[in-house]
Amino acid sequence: MIEVDEIAKSFTVRRRSGRLRRSRVHVAAVDGISFTVAAGEFVGYLGPNGAGKSTTIKMLTGILTPSSGRVRVAGLDPSRQRTALARRLGVVFGQRTTLWWDLPLRDSLTLIRHLYRVERSVHRARLAELTELLELGPFLDTPVRQLSLGQRMRGDLAAALVHDPELLVLDEPTIGLDVVSKATVRAFLTRLNTERGTTILLTTHDLGDIERLCRRVMIIDHGRLAYDGSLDALRATVDADRILIVDLARPAPPIEVEGASVVRTDGPRQWLAIPSAVNAAAVVAAVAGRHEVEDISLREPGIEDLITRLYRGGVPAGH
Numbered sequence: 001m002i003e004v005d006e007i008a009k010s011f012t013v014r015r016r017s018g019r020l021r022r023s024r025v026h027v028a029a030v031d032g033i034s035f036t037v038a039a040g041e042f043v044g045y046l047g048p049n050g051a052g053k054s055t056t057i058k059m060l061t062g063i064l065t066p067s068s069g070r071v072r073v074a075g076l077d078p079s080r081q082r083t084a085l086a087r088r089l090g091v092v093f094g095q096r097t098t099l100w101w102d103l104p105l106r107d108s109l110t111l112i113r114h115l116y117r118v119e120r121s122v123h124r125a126r127l128a129e130l131t132e133l134l135e136l137g138p139f140l141d142t143p144v145r146q147l148s149l150g151q152r153m154r155g156d157l158a159a160a161l162v163h164d165p166e167l168l169v170l171d172e173p174t175i176g177l178d179v180v181s182k183a184t185v186r187a188f189l190t191r192l193n194t195e196r197g198t199t200i201l202l203t204t205h206d207l208g209d210i211e212r213l214c215r216r217v218m219i220i221d222h223g224r225l226a227y228d229g230s231l232d233a234l235r236a237t238v239d240a241d242r243i244l245i246v247d248l249a250r251p252a253p254p255i256e257v258e259g260a261s262v263v264r265t266d267g268p269r270q271w272l273a274i275p276s277a278v279n280a281a282a283v284v285a286a287v288a289g290r291h292e293v294e295d296i297s298l299r300e301p302g303i304e305d306l307i308t309r310l311y312r313g314g315v316p317a318g319h
């Protein structure tokens with residue numbers, strides 16, 4: 001569905017160099033990335049701020065032309081065949097809306113039907129289905145500007161899907177949503193992927209999205225692919241520390257104990273990192289034996305810790 005071969009995109013920006021002088025600097029936003037996504041996959045695309053995620057998505061959707069390399073989406077060249085690709089592709093940018101602000105949601109969706117020349121009967125059936133799955137019924141006739149963020153996002157998802165595309169590209173679709181709205185969106189995406197077979201590429205900073213939705217993750221850092229593989233393999237590859245959280249009776253200098261090191265302190269609370277090879281029980285016993293401890297808890301490495309490590313250290317792609 002997506003074939004990307006050594007794509008790169010650089011921008012020329014003007015930077016101040018000294019009080020009055022400005023010089024031109026090349027920024028390699030994407031610096032030689034290759035991957036393929038097969039039909040029916042659900043792939044998470046992660047990376048720290050400025051890593052090059054949006055630039056990649058813009059090249060996949062034809063908004064930007066790569067400086068070098070080759071991209072094919074649904075067999076098409078996105079920047080040259082943008083109109084043809086639009087019929088096969090749905091895109092949602094969480095930060096903006098594609099809906100008409102002053103129109104009721106229903107009218108926006110009808111306009112989109114005309115834009116894509118979807119037959120009336122096909123549209124009616126599709127809209128009924130999306131209305132049910134995304135629970136749009138109560139606000140279909142409300143102007144978009146009066147919708148809550150969660151309602152608007154569901155409306156945007158419907159707008160991206162009324163023409164029944166094979167591929168859905170999502171950029172931060174759950175940003176700012178409350179727990180309930182997130183759950184609705186996630187459940188919908190899972191059904192879309194498993195029941196309809198829609199291929200989904202999801203960019204997000206929300207690691208909960210990734211854990212619940214994606215079997216495969218790609219991590220980009222400084223314009224390069226730092227990891228491409230399953231979430232489970234990522235867990236096995238990155239040997240993350242467990243964290244022991246110790247609440248002392250009163251603030252104290254960093255605890256010194258064999259096998260663990262203090263990574264953070266906040267008043268009487270201290271966080272100790274315990275490498276996976278070290279016996280945590282021995283560390284707990286040593287700390288409790290030598291300090292006045294009020295409370296103690298051990299946290300297993302979450303996906304957040306794994307990703308932080310990966311951003312800092314880097315793991316070769318292909319694991």
Ligand SMILES: Nc1ncnc2c1ncn2[C@@H]1O[C@H](COP(=O)(O)OP(=O)(O)OP(=O)(O)O)[C@@H](O)[C@H]1O
Nearest residue numbers: 011013027029047048049050051052053054055056
């Ligand atoms: N139009 C542009 N002109 C100049 N530089 C740009 C442009 N677009 C992106 N960049 C630069 O390219 C790099 C990658 O940006 P990009 O927006 O792709 O990152 P991102 O991974 O999407 O980040 P975020 O998570 O913050 O959205 C950044 O250094 C950014 O400043």
